[in-house]
Amino acid sequence: MxxxxxxxxxxxxxxxxxxxxxxxxxxxxxxxxxxxxxxxxxxxxxxxxxxxxxxxxxxxxxxxxxxxxxxxxxxxxxxxxxxxxxxxxxxxxxxxxxxxxxxxxxxxxxxxxxxxxxxxxxxxxxxxxxxxxxxxxxxxxxxxxxxxxxxxxxxxxxxxGVSSTLKVMTNYLATINLLSLCEALTVMKAAGMDLGVTYEAIAASSGNSFVHETESQLILSGSRDVNFTLDLVQKDVGLFQKLADDHGVPLELSPLMIEMLTDGQRRYGVTAQSDRMIERLEEATGLSITAPGFPTELVDDEPEERGYEVPVRR
The missing domain is CATH 3.40.50.720 (NAD(P)-binding Rossmann-like Domain)
Incomplete structure (x- = not known):
């Protein structure tokens, strides 16, 4: 074809x-x-x-x-x-x-x-x-x-239509995870924790996630360049909020996230990289949420293989 x-x-x-x-x-x-x-x-x-x-x-x-x-x-x-x-x-x-x-x-x-x-x-x-x-x-x-x-x-x-609904939901979850990681890393730094140790502690715990294993590394290296911009994040969270509104679900976290993202865009630009949200907390605390030894860009180290259909549990 x-x-x-x-x-x-x-x-x-x-x-x-x-x-x-x-x-x-x-x-x-x-x-x-x-x-x-x-x-x-x-x-x-x-x-x-x-x-x-x-x-x-x-x-x-x-x-x-x-x-x-x-x-x-x-x-x-x-x-x-x-x-x-x-x-x-x-x-x-x-x-x-x-x-x-x-x-x-x-x-x-x-x-x-x-x-x-x-x-x-x-x-x-x-x-x-x-x-x-x-x-x-x-x-x-x-x-x-x-x-x-x-x-x-x-x-x-x-x-x-089902795919787009599910994708908006996953991007909402990824965003709230990013924002919570920004807070977690900043609080640990303020408490005197080594951020390299903190990273590994999260990675080995029930608090681990895909976002932590990827975006936390870019936050800590200082590159803050995940190839996903705040305007796209706002679009996705906004679509999730619209979905909730359409179905009468009263959300509490989503509106707060939209407010936080809007503030990030006001500070750093509409199309700033999404992981620059950490800088709001750096500015508020005077702390540098960085650590040595972390990569400035993400590289997929899985070997490329032909894809496959994922079976659904029935």
Missing amino acids: KVGFIGLGNVGGKLAGSLLRNGVALHVHDLNPALVARKVEKGAIAAADPAALMQACDVVITCLPSPAACADVFAQMLPHIGPGKVWMEMSTTDADQIKAHAEAAIARGGEAVDCPVSGGCHRADTGNISIYAGCTRPTFEKVLPILTHMGRRILHVGDV
């Missing part, structure tokens, strides 16, 4: 790279010509716009930064979706929006897959990230070979 990829940013560029690295015939498009040029150098074919990409390819993957960008690109592709065409949405976007887009694609005879990723840019770079796929079972089996080139663990979650 000819595969198209739209959106070659922090995550999309790495996912597209995994497809190229594994010999997939790939057509690409992005508003940034430099990003397209890098993929063309590695064997991809450039497309003039989303419409041309959908016309040329059997499967088109979109990985875009906002619901508005998703809507704009989909509108350009829709007239060219028909039988034999599959649209795969890998953006973290609004579940209602993606369901409406999927219905429009299916009404024209095409197929749709809602397949956001989770696990960090460093794992997207090695094909070891996790992917949720929402679609019919026949469509899932059709696109599974493509998904297993981009991700290690592939979970078929049910219908279109």
Whole structure:
């Protein structure tokens, strides 16, 4: 199958790279010509716009930064979706929006897959990230070979829209974990604890998490560059809050998180790296939450392997 990829940013560029690295015939498009040029150098074919990409390819993957960008690109592709065409949405976007887009694609005879990723840019770079796929079972089996080139663990979650709902939830949890780690590390520093020892104590405890094993290292090294910006975090937490509001769930932590993130954006910039949230506490206390021996960038040391479908407990 000819595969198209739209959106070659922090995550999309790495996912597209995994497809190229594994010999997939790939057509690409992005508003940034430099990003397209890098993929063309590695064997991809450039497309003039989303419409041309959908016309040329059997499967088109979109990985875009906002619901508005998703809507704009989909509108350009829709007239060219028909039988034999599959649209795969890998953006973290609004579940209602993606369901409406999927219905429009299916009404024209095409197929749709809602397949956001989770696990960090460093794992997207090695094909070891996790992917949720929402679609019919026949469509899932059709696109599974493509998904297993981009991700290690592939979970078929049910219908279109389910994936986006689950992804927003996981990003909410990751964010609250990041904010709590900022507080934990700062309190330990204030209490005179060695932060290298503190890191290992958390890692060996019931308080450990994926966020600690990744973002805490970047906080402690001082790099604070996790390849995920505050505007994207705000989008995801906002989508989670909207989901709660729509279903009448009175949240207490989520509104506080939005307030804290807004303050971080006001201080460091709308698109500042998310792990710079530690600097709010550094400024408030005068402490430096850093320690020697931690990396300035994350590298996935798992060997790249072909992905597989994760079985669901029934």
